[in-house]
Amino acid sequence: MNYLSKILGFTLSILVWIFTAIISIVLLIPLLLVKPFDPDQKKISYKIPNLWGYLIYKANPFWQFDVIDADRIRPDQGYVIVANHKSLSDIICMHLLQKHFKWVAKESLFRIPVMGWAMTLVNYIPLVRGQHGSIKTSYVEAIKWLDKDVSVVIFPEGTRIKGDRLGSFKNGAFKLAIEAKKPIIPVVLHGTSQALTKGSKTMAVKGEVKIQVLPPISTDGYETQDFGKLR
Numbered sequence: 001m002n003y004l005s006k007i008l009g010f011t012l013s014i015l016v017w018i019f020t021a022i023i024s025i026v027l028l029i030p031l032l033l034v035k036p037f038d039p040d041q042k043k044i045s046y047k048i049p050n051l052w053g054y055l056i057y058k059a060n061p062f063w064q065f066d067v068i069d070a071d072r073i074r075p076d077q078g079y080v081i082v083a084n085h086k087s088l089s090d091i092i093c094m095h096l097l098q099k100h101f102k103w104v105a106k107e108s109l110f111r112i113p114v115m116g117w118a119m120t121l122v123n124y125i126p127l128v129r130g131q132h133g134s135i136k137t138s139y140v141e142a143i144k145w146l147d148k149d150v151s152v153v154i155f156p157e158g159t160r161i162k163g164d165r166l167g168s169f170k171n172g173a174f175k176l177a178i179e180a181k182k183p184i185i186p187v188v189l190h191g192t193s194q195a196l197t198k199g200s201k202t203m204a205v206k207g208e209v210k211i212q213v214l215p216p217i218s219t220d221g222y223e224t225q226d227f228g229k230l231r
Contacts, residue, residue: 012060013203019059024114027052031121040148041122046100049122053095060203065096068212072185073099078149079185079216080177085155086193089203093189093211094153101151104138104172125152139176146180178223183216 031048038045057063073079081101083094094101103119107126110116123145127138142152154176156169177184190210 009202012062016056016059016203020056021114023052023055023059024118028114028118028121031118035121040150042100042150045122047098049118050095050098052118053092054098056092057096057209060207062206063209064207065093065209065211067096068210070097070099070211070213072213072215073097073151075100076149077151078146078180078182079151080146080173080180080182081151081153081185081187082156082173083153083187084189085157086189089192089209090155090189093192093209094187096211097187097213099151101153102142102145104142104152104154129158135172139172139179142176143180146176146182151185152176178219181219183218185216186214188212188214 027048031045034044034048035041057065073081081094083090091103102122103124104127105119105124107128110119110124110126125138125141125145127135145152154173156173158170174184188211190212191208194207
């Protein structure tokens with residue numbers, strides 16, 4: 001039974017990865033078409049990556065997901081959204097919230113054909129870790145979007161963490177929220193490490209994922225040097 005489960009998981013993974021590649025190419029076309037008419041991506045453009053995430057997750061009929069309290073992310077308010085990071089599937093899951101946001105993501109991802117082009121088209125924010133100039137540029141770009149009440153998503157752990165523990169948080173997300181005078185919204189992702197384990201390209205046949213949005217945390221009254229109190 002275990003052997004058959006591995007074969008099924010491997011086969012299903014190939015089909016989902018193929019579907020992911022196809023849907024990424026197909027959705028790039030409307031993204032190109034609507035961009036000139038939607039420069040801030042507040043009307044149609046942001047919905048295309050959300051559709052991408054939804055379709056990929058629905059490609060595996062044995063996966064189930066539950067989104068809890070997504071309405072805490074108001075469409076007329078920009079937030080610094082922080083989430084735990086266990087798996088590549090976290091990226092897909094965040095799009096299941098069906099909200100408008102910009103990712104702060106590794107610069108290397110922007111060089112991946114199709115996916116990187118799409119990330120550039122929707123103005124996601126590239127970051128080169130350890131490079132001060134890049135961090136400063138990313139910071140300025142993030143504040144620009146927050147000033148327009150467009151949320152920014154950051155994984156404060158900085159990388160995927162194995163196991164149930166949380167990794168230590170980097171400072172950037174909390175400094176950004178204080179500087180921009182925007183609330184922080186924590187999002188807790190449950191079950192994503194089981195759907196796609198770090199270091200593995202094989203997906204679980206069955207998976208139950210829960211995306212839980214916690215209440216916003218106000219940054220009113222905080223100074224930049226107080227970021228440690230928010231972590």
